[in-house]
Amino acid sequence: MTAAPATHVGSAAGRPARTRRPRLPYPVWVKGSTALVIFALWELFTHVFAPHYVARPTRVAAVIPEVVTSSEFLAALSGTVVPIVQGMVVAVVLGTVVGLAMGQVRWIDRSLKIYVYGLFALPMVAVLPLVTMWFGYTEGARLAIIVFAAFFPMALSMYDGSRSVSRDYLEVASSFRAGRLAVWFGVVLPASLPYVLAGFRLAAGRALIAAVVAEYLIGIEGLGFYILLNARSFRHNEAFVAVLALALFGILTLFLARWATRRWCPWYRQGAG
């Protein structure tokens, strides 16, 4: 109860003491019992208050093997994951280049900033009906909305990164007569890699939301549509397995970004979360 956040006492040498998530001795029983309490409360509440079809932990767990091996679920899984990966590749490449150019070239910055910023602030869900008018109720519309959702956080994050590159690096590069492309992709891009990864994390989250929302509205095969269909036919336990799959996908991208930051940007102290 009174435990002050433990800090890295040993690492106090010169470094500011704003240490991140304290390393506690790993009390597995606390995690385990919290999980048990949560599941028990959930089970109890749904048992007492909710209609019988509402998802319960025991029933969800019971249907997992059946659902995970069913062909509909697998089709839905690939239906969502494949376009997200495709859209992310497009958005990451385009967003990185545009953000980099904006951070390095003043007129590009000035002419695009309003639009990138404005469209970043616009929830992509709102654009979805427009996209369906353009692409029809097709998978192309889903891909388009994924790219749209992921591009702007990517570009904006890269823009921050490429602006914050130390002047010294750029001066050294130019004193060695490095060309513009060499500076951009040899100096600025590696130096702002943490921003690329932070942008990736944000973009992946948005892409996931976009894909699910698109499937709801358009009604094409995917995890979102799988959830919608099963929830409508009162098969909440089956639908919840798809929710777990989506959560897992979100957590995986989070860990991927964290791991990559540690692996490739060891100089960069990253925040938790």
Added chain:
Amino acid sequence: MTTTTPTLGPAPAPAAARPVRRRRSSALLTYGASLLAGAAIWELAGHLIDPVFLVPFTDTVRRLGELVASGELPTALLASAQVFGAGLIIAVLVGLPAGLLLARVRFLRVGLEDWITGLYAMPMVALIPFILAIFGFGFTPKVIVVFLFAVFPVIITVYEGASSIPARHIEVARSFRARERHLWRDVVIPYTIPFAMTGIRLAIARALVGMIAAEFFLAVSGLGELILITSRRFDTAAVFATILVVCILGVLLLALGHALERRFAAWRGPS
């Protein structure tokens, strides 16, 4: 202070100081030119492309005027604002104490941090069909959706802020025999406020997404309804006009979030 970058990025490195004042007027000029050029391109493209896909800028503005005059847009805006406001306020009221408790109470932190990280990474839209089935149509389920979208960034940033308090601050307070209650009042809460503002900024952005999603997929209402209905009628001008309004709303709310963050960033002091 360079802590006001627009994304949920890593804390930005201190940028080289620039002469700000002199550039401001030229920046405004180029931004104006950029807006004008954008409007001109939109106008031109609108005349060339099939009006079902894209309507010229001027037609969009005219339709916007009609929507305002007919009262459709103000009504929708009000309905949306209620959902947004209620959800966001509840999210902040729940998120702030939850984040603080998480940072200060060890067994809660250990027990719940994985859950919260997981829920933060999970797309909340996936829960909408369940919310629809359980809570039905109406105002409350929409507020629940906005709440779910907005609460986790608040919890997580507050938690991170409160658990990054330098140990020496707490030690000093303790050596003056501060109890946990005093520690909260004089150290934990003041130290965490700037972080909470960052969380609120993130929550605002997410709440807006949640609001539109709730209005699309639960009982249709507000701005979401306006977009959905006009798109089904192929009233492209109205779709563009409403999206423009949502976009401006998003920019204004984001600016508000940044202003809040900047206002309290001075508090953060040298870390």
